[in-house]
Amino acid sequence: MKKILITGGAGYIGSHTAVALVNSGYEPVIVDNFSNSEKSALEGIKSILGREVKSYEVDCLDKNGMEKVFQENDFSGVIHFAASKAVGESTRLPLKYYSNNIDSLIILLELMSKYKVKDLVFSSSCTVYGQPKVLPVTEATPRQDAESPYGNTKKICEDILRDFILSGAASRIVALRYFNPVGAHPSSAIGELPIGVPANLIPFVTQTAAGIREKITVFGNDYDTPDGTCVRDYIHVMDLADAHVKALKYLSEQKDNFYDIFNVGTGNGNTVLEVIKTFEKVSGQKLNYEIGPRRTGDIEKVWANTDKINKVLGWDAKYTLEDSMRDSWNWQVKLGKK
């Protein structure tokens, strides 16, 4: 059975991917420092699979600790989720973001070279596109100056991967540019665990409906969009997890020294008000929301052209926005007031 190292595997996307990997016949091994996750995620994975997934509490910046993980396991590939991801925090603590997100990748590439582990799937983001001039965005859409240090780390990491391959490295690498991940495992055993006040739309919506927050502010309704609110491509985390499994299979079919990039989205854009209405419909909850001013740095509209991933990886988003809202709500109900 092929062993896959999942850094950040206790996190939101990593935990769902661990489950998807086992269900596709891989043996995931999780490394996480639990800086933005809880050990309960490992219990959640266990309850879905009926067995434990091997895990290490190690920081990806700890090269000796990581080397021990490589020595103890014969990996055939790596999925690198571990990163700090809060856009707002990254503007206050840029060095934390540059260090955690970039150094962890460099250490990983060094160890992968040393231990001859060729295949890597890297978590990138649609944030690299900024506000694109032409929509939907393809992988050839030019990247723009990053809106935040966080966004810049994703651009820099993509450049590191490109240069690593250009240097002749034997590796095979795919960067997946996620659009907006939402939803949770339909069992409600795992899901997103925001720490503190969520900055992202869906956890704020579900926490408001759960009574943790009094109300949610819609950031602006004077944009050039169908109802004036911002448009995003909301992709269910189950579909996203499946894209990683397909990316690993694709990598195993490539020759050495290979790099490719894929958008991972549904191909549809939805406004904030559409999201809220869909949430209200599937949850039966009336959401207390108000229209407020625009949020500084917000992108007006972005959604993915998914032709490349549809054709090349044979991947397609299967879950609808209704599914996403239902699963996000069921997860919040399970969390209760948390």
Ligand code: NAD
């Ligand atoms: P998450 O915070 O839930 O998961 C990341 C995990 O990595 C956490 O469990 C955290 O504890 C761990 N981690 C962080 N730094 C670490 C380190 N130095 N050593 C070991 N573990 C470490 O985030 P997520 O939403 O699952 O995101 C996963 C990846 O996808 C990240 O790289 C993120 O930037 C990227 N991404 C996320 C989104 C999103 O909106 N969720 C969108 C695009 C890209």
Ligand code: WQD
């Ligand atoms: C979605 C929409 C808000 C909260 C961020 C990162 C990006 C990527 C995904 C990692 C926007 C609106 C939100 C609220 C609102 N992450 N909103 N009220 O901004 O698309 O992207 O997460 O790579 O890098 O920047 O996601 O969930 O914050 O916002 O009206 O209380 O919801 O204005 O239109 P965003 P989001």
